[in-house]
Amino acid sequence: GESVGLHLPTLSVQEGDNSIINCAYSNSASDYFIWYKQESGKGPQFIIDIRSNMDKRQGQRVTVLLNKTVKHLSLQIAATQPGDSAVYFCAENANIKAAGNKLTFGGGTRVLVKP
Amino acid sequence: EAQVTQNPRYLITVTGKKLTVTCSQNMNHEYMSWYRQDPGLGLRQIYYSMNVEVTDKGDVPEGYKVSRKEKRNFPLILESPSPNQTSLYFCASSYRGDRAGYGYTFGSGTRLTVV
Numbered sequence: 001g002e003s004v005g006l007h008l009p010t011l012s013v014q015e016g017d018n019s020i021i022n023c024a025y026s027n028s029a030s031d032y033f034i035w036y037k038q039e040s041g042k043g044p045q046f047i048i049d050i051r052s053n054m055d056k057r058q059g060q061r062v063t064v065l066l067n068k069t070v071k072h073l074s075l076q077i078a079a080t081q082p083g084d085s086a087v088y089f090c091a092e093n094a095n096i097k098a099a100g101n102k103l104t105f106g107g108g109t110r111v112l113v114k115p
Numbered sequence: 116e117a118q119v120t121q122n123p124r125y126l127i128t129v130t131g132k133k134l135t136v137t138c139s140q141n142m143n144h145e146y147m148s149w150y151r152q153d154p155g156l157g158l159r160q161i162y163y164s165m166n167v168e169v170t171d172k173g174d175v176p177e178g179y180k181v182s183r184k185e186k187r188n189f190p191l192i193l194e195s196p197s198p199n200q201t202s203l204y205f206c207a208s209s210y211r212g213d214r215a216g217y218g219y220t221f222g223s224g225t226r227l228t229v230v
Contacts, residue, residue, distance in 0.1 A: 021208055034218050041120075041224075042224070043219070043221030043222050043224050044205070044219075044221045046218040089157065102161075102173070105150075105157045105159075105217065106157060107156070
């Protein structure tokens with residue numbers, strides 16, 4: 001498969017444990033945030049999103065937390081499974097009307113799930 | 116199946132030989148975008164299009180051209196490729212920001228090597 005990054009921070013997690021992936025964003029005008037998952041050889045896939053008027057949003061086994069005060073975003077994965085091994089990216093969207101749907105991506109975090 | 120289709124998946128070419136990477140989506144999305152992905156640099160936007168005949172530069176547009184003659188297609192053109200354009204390229208599409216579901220749908224990627 002394709003290598004998506006040779007210098008990514010890596011999070012090693014035991015199967016069944018919870019994972020927490022962190023992301024700092026820089027633009028206080030960003031009003032929409034998304035987490036993507038990228039498996040080897042594939043394009044990024046949407047996991048969950050959150051708007052700036054929310055602090056928390058839950059999906060299936062995933063929770064996104066947004067702290068606008070410190071411009072921090074986190075993704076929590078419950079009961080991590082081997083299929084969760086991938087690179088995870090956060091993305092922010094600022095000033096939608098000016099630049100449409102332009103997303104600015106973070107550098108990514110590699111998650112390795114140990115059996 | 117709703118998808119973004121890129122071709123080719125892999126391409127090796129020589130410096131200066133014009134090439135086109137095609138991108139097509141079947142979701143009637145207004146917004147389309149090209150990104151390149153490099154180790155340690157994450158995903159960086161090359162060009163985007165908010166609708167037919169409307170295109171604009173992203174963060175790293177030098178050496179690239181695009182066109183949007185039809186809503187479904189958004190080809191990426193390298194008139195005179197150089198080795199620093201060796202990268203993994205992704206096309207993405209979405210609805211406009213004022214509609215539900217801002218997240219992108221990504222293609223599977225094109226691995227380009229310029230020698």
